[in-house]
Amino acid sequence: MTAPATDDHRFVISLGCRDQTGIVARISAFLTEVGGWIVEAAYHADADSGWFFTRQAVRASSVSMSVDELRAKFAEVAAELGPDTEWSLHDTREPKRVVLLVSKEGHCLHDLLGRAAGGELPAEICAVIGNHPDLGDVTRRHGIDFHHVPFSKDPAERGPSFDRVRELVDAHNPDAVVLARFMQVLPAELCEHWAGRAINIHHSFLPSFVGARPYHQAFTRGVKLIGATCHYVTAELDAGPIIEQDVIRVDHADAVADMVRQGRDIEKLVLSRGLRWHLEDRVLVHGRKTVVFS
Amino acid sequence: MTAPATDDHRFVISLGCRDQTGIVARISAFLTEVGGWIVEAAYHADADSGWFFTRQAVRASSVSMSVDELRAKFAEVAAELGPDTEWSLHDTREPKRVVLLVSKEGHCLHDLLGRAAGGELPAEICAVIGNHPDLGDVTRRHGIDFHHVPFSKDPAERGPSFDRVRELVDAHNPDAVVLARFMQVLPAELCEHWAGRAINIHHSFLPSFVGARPYHQAFTRGVKLIGATCHYVTAELDAGPIIEQDVIRVDHADAVADMVRQGRDIEKLVLSRGLRWHLEDRVLVHGRKTVVFS
């Protein structure tokens, strides 16, 4: 009854609905009916919001129908669970696509390119867009397109640049638009347009030190830990649903430059974890918060 | 549909069985049938051993029958899942009982007594047994019986002492026998007798530094982190299934005495977490390993 080790082809269901008795029974009965061998299952009922969340991964080889048929059938189950049920059903053989937005600081880009090269990222990096040209060479060396879109110093004149970025990004219809230290605040309409797909790495332990120069803020306040936060981008600056956070210890001997250097390691880790979970459909958003089935 | 906040009365099912299709469906169908409102559900299928584990907590108030009736009915479900299925069904209103074995070092005892006094421990501490009398006063100040059972310096002559400890412990039929820095190696027959209930805190990050004086071993080796391990006691010394571990950073400036002092904080944390999970039926043992639905 043990599947071959190489059989890592999965159908992944993520679902959120109003909490009620019998949800697990309904979904698991359906999966049993179609022969689905569950290899991962996670549930969460949020008492506060009255919302229920689940993620289930089944062996594709155990299911007696195509993914499209499965989607059609599961739609009926989802409908039974209420009109505001939100769900997705992903076939892990359908590759996911990512576009990265960068500026001058390359550590997050290097990290993601290295992970992609090592086969560790469950997605293809389709393109990298920079508001500065600095990271073009390293991107192209990995055989990935780099687009330089200059931005005006005057915030009021950045509209055309954002239009160009939008056009370049949307050409790939990506599953994730990653602001890998992009350093530009997205206009509200782009936040809305990429809602649930735009992911930012902020170099502080939010909600502390929102906005610019968080390591300087941390230094001035004399905190004993610095951190990084991976979150979905929303119109309110640095206030979107948090996917992942982590911290590292600093002390009085650490100048701002030391914090910047040590913080990079945390930024890379937190962004790569958050992005992986997003791409594997492990992150379910509800209101201002996330459920992460890591 | 929201239960009152004070309704924390639960029926908790823990189950391990051979992995197969339909387990979740079978259990959740049963729970739906008896009206069970699931507030926590966790699953794990271990590909390595082909074993399946689950823990489910339902609101007692949502179930239409007594806990004894529920147990009788669930026994049928469990039987369907195979003859070697192991399960328990616990009513959180049935209080759990703990007996502590101690020696001279009091930090773990103080910590557990403080937690009990603060209502944080999901169990009653029935008695404390020490091979030295040192911790008698603090125990009695908390209104708990303390038994001093002297041990011979000669390991060959400790049999009667262990017999006396066994007698004192078994009088309470405890859900957990906690070796809270007891410093005596249990004989194999006692390990067998209390199998799955005897819990030890070892003051190293196992499997490093098995046996005596682990902080001295750690100092000599020059490790940069020291740790503690909470594990079930088995006949093989410090080799039982691990429930919880944690570490703390040390450096060259830390002498053995500093490691001992800092290590105490980790020992307390790791033991209290491991014990809590054990008492809440979150720890399922299979072979040499544990599944912890924390």
Next chain:
Amino acid sequence: MTAPATDDHRFVISLGCRDQTGIVARISAFLTEVGGWIVEAAYHADADSGWFFTRQAVRASSVSMSVDELRAKFAEVAAELGPDTEWSLHDTREPKRVVLLVSKEGHCLHDLLGRAAGGELPAEICAVIGNHPDLGDVTRRHGIDFHHVPFSKDPAERGPSFDRVRELVDAHNPDAVVLARFMQVLPAELCEHWAGRAINIHHSFLPSFVGARPYHQAFTRGVKLIGATCHYVTAELDAGPIIEQDVIRVDHADAVADMVRQGRDIEKLVLSRGLRWHLEDRVLVHGRKTVVFS
């Protein structure tokens, strides 16, 4: 040349002065002159403020004079380093004194009492003062005086209560006044009066979640780590110099009550570490920040 292991009698010098060439040379020449065997030495030059900090511990037995003579002689060295030099010279055989302020939540009190009972706290707990009587019994069981000082519900009428607390505290002339989850905001004049001695434990990773109910704030924001902060009390709420901070991981499954429970462990650790460092003269304050020679 190795001193006996039991010789832990120290003279500890802490000093802060304007940074300049030759400070280390001046102090170490002085210590060599009086025969001082340095067992710990730490230095920090803060480039930002131009201030220099040092802490040195010497074996008392190696010094050829009494602590009072040593103080008199060292005062001349300190004077050479500038008129705004701040320093202390502590004899570790002169016991330090602590007074604790508490409310109803007992975990920090239990923890400190347990540490004191185990000989782990480098100070005597002289008295505990509570604005509620709840923690009187446990305090007295440890043979320590407990004073209940009721506080009016009306903040405007709390003056007499604070006067009484001040009187009770000052009777012991303590080295540390610890707000061990005291839940009352000290008036500015008390902050000033106990400046550098009043230590608070705040149950968040400051500067996030200042003020009341930080775990509720953390839950609402959906952070992935919760923390605690030990800091000196100043007139600005939760904004005093930070001594120590730490965090623990939480996730979507943790309700506020879970955060409260898990947070207690971090509060205890952070407070006990911060208090220990304060009592061992390891914390030097400059402006809004601390240097901690841990």
Next chain:
Amino acid sequence: MTAPATDDHRFVISLGCRDQTGIVARISAFLTEVGGWIVEAAYHADADSGWFFTRQAVRASSVSMSVDELRAKFAEVAAELGPDTEWSLHDTREPKRVVLLVSKEGHCLHDLLGRAAGGELPAEICAVIGNHPDLGDVTRRHGIDFHHVPFSKDPAERGPSFDRVRELVDAHNPDAVVLARFMQVLPAELCEHWAGRAINIHHSFLPSFVGARPYHQAFTRGVKLIGATCHYVTAELDAGPIIEQDVIRVDHADAVADMVRQGRDIEKLVLSRGLRWHLEDRVLVHGRKTVVFS
């Protein structure tokens, strides 16, 4: 009195000698004499071995002589401290050199190349040598020489390969020879030849899980944390002086492949930290242990 922010040119003294009264005074008097502005100073007296360690960094611009003159003068001071005194004096403008040994797993290589590209590594990567050709392309893309040295499957016939590696490495006279997941056990004579310069990253929290396939060992044992260890290479396998270690939490749901993936992040962090400290002369070795002035 504040030096310009860009003045990061330093002379760094590292010294170990028999502990005695007056060492700090002697060294600091010397530094004062030559005008040295100390920007970092760390000391450690090891009571166990009776050995004293220090590292001091002074602003090069503050010293009134060349680095060679300074070395000549300091040699006299060191000689006064005893015949077995070990010391070095490094000018941070003299670039350090690193050679990397790799196999097929590229994550540590990618990480170090990314850090070098970002200007974060205080050294030049002179060459990369692989016993497989797999990582040649990524290395050359960064403009760095890659040498493929095939190794026989028969351990007895690997001598010529090791000779070739030695020749290639020694051509650069590197300050560090980094085994970045090299997967070949160095012969004793190479360990001796590169003593204090050969640095390995082992993918476990040593001394647990020495040797091959440590993640498999960790999985089998059921540990709750996995780790990595950066250490100097000695003839005894995985037993050299430890420079840095760190761990990450795993649980029952993590298969070996998950541990491998998560472990990579810890390996990268631990190796990059350990290597940085080595290159900045922050690591002093004494016997089987290190002092790390991080």
